[in-house]
């Protein structure tokens with residue numbers, strides 16, 4: 001007897017990238033940052049009064065929302081925080097998509113999006129990216145009567161930066177909420193955050209897991225006009241951001257310069273690694289992120305396994321259109337030099 005709802009029983013669920021516990025790998029599989037977070041985060045952690053943990057956290061995460069609003073040139077009323085941006089995506093589904101309704105999402109993209117639709121008991125409206133992983137001209141038509149359209153910009157796992165001009169056109173034409181997931185934006189040199197002021201149906205989300213080196217802390221931020229935020233607040237758990245996260249994430253947001261310097265280092269490593277892999281005969285998609293999407297000159301799944309045997313963990317997706325690629329997160333410059341050396345030997 002399976003007591004779960006049908007829509008849960010019939011899906012596999014999302015499978016996150018491996019967090020190995022035994023053997024030590026050069027870990028290039030979940031787009032974490034190889035550098036530590038801002039020293040201001042360490043200072044805030046040391047100064048945190050642990051006895052305060054007997055109290056609930058501030059429900060709206062006001063400290064973080066104020067710091068984020070200052071950074072984005074918005075008001076705290078334009079910001080909602082989540083336990084990672086995955087939490088915000090769940091809140092989005094529950095706020096904007098009915099059971100039996102429809103979620104639009106680009107394909108290929110972050111493979112969590114369709115799983116969230118399944119969990120909600122909603123239908124899929126995949127919007128197929130072009131051969132060079134750009135938005136198709138008929139994206140709005142493909143999204144059809146979906147009430148929420150989620151896309152990642154830059155996209156994952158392809159690393160591609162989508163055309164902002166097309167995104168504005170979608171925002172104008174699409175009748176539902178357009179959610180732009182900017183998880184990797186700090187590695188791209190472009191942002192759609194200003195679209196929030198112009199379009200009442202646009203949400204832009206960020207995460208502190210990548211550029212801010214805080215994947216373990218779990219903090220996501222979404223920005224939109226007040227009405228959208230107001231409605232999402234009704235859906236979120238009362239205390240979805242814990243007290244320690246509120247202090248530490250605020251400290252990180254007050255030291256954006258440190259994050260940006262790290263992002264710059266990673267961009268340099270990315271470009272150097274891309275050039276080296278192209279020399280080895282790989283197709284390397286242009287990347288605006290902290291990872292490379294790479295088609296090796298031999299079977300991708302075999303390369304993935306061989307790299308793992310040699311101590312390098314990358315990501316492989318056995319999914320349509322991406323199964324010939326591996327996704328490689330940028331480590332430190334030394335990590336990537338060692339990676340390229342091993343990769344060359346394997347080929």
Ligand SMILES: Cc1ncc(COP(=O)(O)O)c(C=O)c1O
Pocket residue numbers: 030031083084085086087110152155156181183206207208209215219220
């Ligand atoms: C496109 C995209 N959005 C969101 C996330 C999730 O981020 P978080 O750690 O904030 O839940 C990821 C994580 O890999 C991602 O690739």
